[in-house]
Amino acid sequence: MRLEVKKTYKLFIGGKFPRSESGRVYIVNNHKGVFLANVAKASRKDVRDSVVVARSAQSSWAGATPYNRGQILYRIAEMLEGRREQFVAEIRELTGKSEKQANQEVDSAIDSWVWHAGWTDKIDAVAGNMNPVAGPFFNISTNQPTGVVAAFAPQDTSLVGLVNTIAPAIVSGNSVIAISSETLPICAVTLAEVLETSDLPGGVVNILTGNASELGSWLASHLDVNAIDLEGTSNAAELEMLAAENLKRVIRKGSYSRNGAQGSLQHILDLMETKTVWHPKGH
């Protein structure tokens, strides 16, 4: 009998797969409570490294054409579809879901990428407008990504919740540091492999596995993070208070469903800034 080669589950930072700088791991069991893997347990230093690479990746990602961003998001859906069986197996192993349920979750995750991919070049058509001001001015309001987003994926799903946490942030040109579900992190690492092979520039998405409460305070208090999505946190009020220090945009727990094949335009807009430009009309 051949001995199976097992995977080392690592972090995803700046397009690379490092171990936690702290050297820490934690044990993840399958749904029956049997040891499945030692998964990297991210530290404060990993958070800080992620913010640095997310910041440096953000402006060129935002500067890519919406068409280009849309194609890359669609490419993620393609790559995910190609690895469907692996995700189904991982979801079943982790959660004990039936094959049908696991397939439904993967369907939703793939379709959500497609749904978001289509938004890149339509956001301003729907949520931007000319403003008919009372004077000889050209005046237009458009939307611009907020910048670097820290986002806590829901704890109760391993794949679709993470996808519906990352996609609304990056669709508009933000970069993101996503914290996976603590007990269901396996699909997060596999999703990172999908992202890594989807032409997504390194640093746009960074995925950390570990303890959300521990990482939460470092991210919420980080002054170079512009927005925070508290969905998967257990100490949301405390983190919201830390986030107030530099007036981060905050998405509170339960604001948006994370299980569907479609997201929410409002969720996308919560991570964007309205910019209004005036110019005189004349000769």
Added chain:
Amino acid sequence: MFDYSPAPESKDLVKFQASYGHFIGGKFTKPANTFSTINPATEQVLAEISHGTAKDVDSAVKAARTAYEKTWSKLDGATRGKYLYRIARIIQERSRELAVAETLNNGKPIRETRDADIPLVASWFFYYAGWADKLDYAGLGSNPRAHGVVSQIVPWNFPLMMLAWKIAPALAAGNTVVLKPAETTPLTALLFAEICQQAELPDGVVNIVTGFGDTGAMMVGHPDVNKIAFTGSTDVGRKIAKQIAGTDKKATLELGGKAANIVFEDAALDQAVEGIVNGIFFNQGHVCCAGSRLLVQESVQDVVIKKLKARMENIRLGDPMDKNTDIGAINSKEQLTKIDRLVKQGVKEGGEAWAPSCVIPKNGFWYAPTIITGVSPANTVVREEIFGPVLSVMTFRTPAEAVAKANNSQYGLSAGVWSEKGSRILKMADQLNAGVVWANTFNQFDPASPFGGFKESGYGREGGRHGLLSYLKGSN
């Protein structure tokens, strides 16, 4: 150079009562715990104002809740709109009185209150009146809902205009409000309470509670308030964000700014100089979106500074009630002390301060228009919001350097770009992290145009369709 003869507006156009209570449930309460409100140009007392207590705040919130449940949420949008149209018309009718009142209590020139503040107040109500029966088109799908009771706290720099920015969209969307004007400028808000009575607005839809920061904190903390709208300093905005953490309360925060006003060598320089002056000296520089950091391309630095100084020599500082006055009084002694401290710090750090020769009146609070050269992005006067008529000047060589310097700020409220090259303006506008970008103009405001900032300048927008969204939520 000709001298200007005095051309004062008549103070008799407004009559203040000796003392004011709060406006709660359609009636004024008996004045209590009073403090004096003054004319900052003369330091004369104008009226005694009540300092709101927890009990006052609670009864105002109760009045607003009752009005919301029993009256305002049951009215159709068209009727709500008609009340707002009525208010807009009464403001137009009483515009000169309101302009005089604002100038007396705030210290800003009558030319500005008459030509900018009060016309914008009327237009804000007129604009949002028209939204009240069109909420389905706001962008949240059909039947969007109001939040309920809103606590609104406004600053002293544009007292009645900030009230209009807050109350008009809130009421159009179907909310009821408790509003607190700033402690130094409560009078036009109290005149507005009378206007609500004249318009026969249902009792409790608008409540005005006067007082200091402690009163405002109680309005934020009250458990029966659904939304907070605040305009003021970033420090207080931070406190509010912390205070509502973990609650369901929503917030719109319009906070500080340190706008870059960027002048390229290919700009129409005379127009740019007018824009620089308007950008920083309008309203004594008490403007959160003031163009307080001038970034001028190195090749035209000398000529721009020369023209700017020549222009500043012609700025008239003095009696705000005089129709020829450009720069009025600083709103309070406290603010004057802050401006003075920051400019001294700027000079200590190596900056060179220059002001034109102008006569400073004996009474009241005044600060001559000032520019500070020889400073860098690390200097205090470049980083901190001064909120006074003080301009810090820096240079740049390339557009990339201008963007880097402009965006090097904790704030992101506004920015200015001056160039005759369209493609350059559009690229700059894309790259500047600011909620409002004025290209070849500055300090333009309109009820149809969203206003608000990036980063520590706060969140949410006021004005336009976006401003309406701040007071609505989706129906599902």
